[in-house]
Amino acid sequence: MKCHFRHPMLIALLCCSSVFAADKIKIGFISSLSGSGGALGVDIRDGFQLALTNGNNKLGGLPVELSVLDDQMNPDIGRQASERLIKRDHVDVMTGMVFSNVLLPLLPAILESDTVYISTNTGPADYAGEKCNKNFFVISWQNEDLPGAMGKYVTQQNEQNVFLIGANYPGGRESIAGFKRHYKGKIADEVYVKLGQLDFSAELAQARVSKADSVFFFLPGAMGSAFLKQMDSGGLNKTMRIYAPGFSGDQDSIKAVGEPMLGMYNASQWASDLDNAENAKFVRAFEKQYGRIPTMYAAQGYDAALLLDGAVRDVKGHIEDKTAFRKALRAANFKSVRGDFKFNRNHYPIHNIHMRVVERDKQGRISNRTVGMIAKDYSDPYAVNCKMD
Structure with missing residues (x-):
């Protein structure tokens, strides 16, 4: 860049402004905060906010300006929120969305705006392979990770005939696909229901008729709680063993269902009793702050903030240098509450998956x-198709 100003102060301010780091980091947080x-x-x-609280509302030394919006599980509402954050608020980073059917319609515009998006929950197959993107990072899991581990485990338990519902x-479809990728037994039946459905009488009748010896399900939020309660009231949990990925066997479901979940096995990249210092600190702080046991969702929100904290620190606050900032995010220089963590070439996790x-x-x-x-060191099956270095 050539400068033609005679005054040295103008030259310093106009030509060399890049030496100054940003004065804050603006984060747009869109999530499903209402509905099922x-x-x-x-x-x-709450997990993300806890990490900010612990850091005096700073990430990597930069003050945080956080905008939180509810997508209400509706992609149209999510799109309005996303456009506001990008076009009006000019956020540096976006994060928070829960459901892939909300995220996927919004993601092209977010990425085309050169805004970094950190997924705190869904890890869709669409962006894990050939469509992997320099601005898209997944801190949680690829959608098949946990169901795939359950498929492996259920096979090890010698379950011969499994009823699948998602x-x-x-x-949901990717979760069932992940289970099927690693399960080696017979599938008694495979059923899909509308997102948000709470009455499973017809599907449970199908399960009974199928003569399955076990059931694997992925029904997020209140759907899973309703399904488990109806399994219990109909007595099917006495004749069929129940398996689920961690997102259908976590503390939110336990709180809603209670004792009928005792003895249920589920796979997760995180658990409250994982033995590492960062996790112990997180669990203690979360229970003190919110008065409840954290879920894997809370852990994922917390990890997202820690990832950002490390990256902002590594670039010394120069988040306007997007190439350097993305490189720092890719390096994942933080201590995850799950223990060992690194990004694969597609910016999806390589991590350990545990049985709970x-x-x-x-x-x-x-x-x-x-x-x-x-x-151990599980990586998704789509990463080999990603061409990012």
Whole structure:
């Protein structure tokens, strides 16, 4: 760049302004904070906010300007919120969305605006392979990760005939696909229901007729709670063993369902009892701040903030240098509450996946206990098709 100003102060200000770091980082947080999946968005928000609170509302030394908006599980409302954050507020980073059917219609415009998006929950297959994008990072999991681990585990348990049921949206279909990728037994039946459905009488009748010895399900939020309650009231949980990914066996479901979930196995990249210092700190702080046991959703929100904290620090606050900022995010220089973590070439996690079982803890509370590791350094099957270096 050539400058033609004679005054040295103008030259310093106009030509060399890049030496000054940003004075704040603006984050747009859109999530499902109401509706049947609202508990999930609230937990992600609370985990993210807890990390900000612990850091005196700073990330990497920069003050945070956080805008929180509710997409109400509706992509049209989400699109309005996204456009406001990008065009009016000029946010540096966006994050928070829960459901893939909300995120996917919005993501092209977000990425085309050269805005970094950090997914705190859904990890769609669409952007894990050939469409991987320099501005898209997934801190949680690829949608098949946890169901795939469950497929492996259910096979190890010698389950011969499994009934599958999932919500009919991208995340639900990919979850069932992940289970099927690793399960080696027979599938008694495969059923998909409308996202948000709460009455499963017809599907449970199908399950009974199928003669399955077990059921694997992915029904997010209140859907899963309703399904488990109806399994219990109909007595099917006495004749069919129940398996789920962690997002259908977490604390939000346990709170709603209670004792009928005792003994249920579920896979997750995180658990409240994972033995590492960062996790212990997170669990203590979350219970103190909010008066409840954190979920994996809260852990994912917390990790997203820690990821940003490390990246902003690594670029010394120069988030306007987007190439350097993306490189710092890719490096993932932070201590995850799940333990070992790194990004694959597609910006999706390489991480360990653990088996959990719902039991009563020493305080008599119903919660998950880690049984063991089911997959070490797990990476999704789509990353090989990503051409990013």
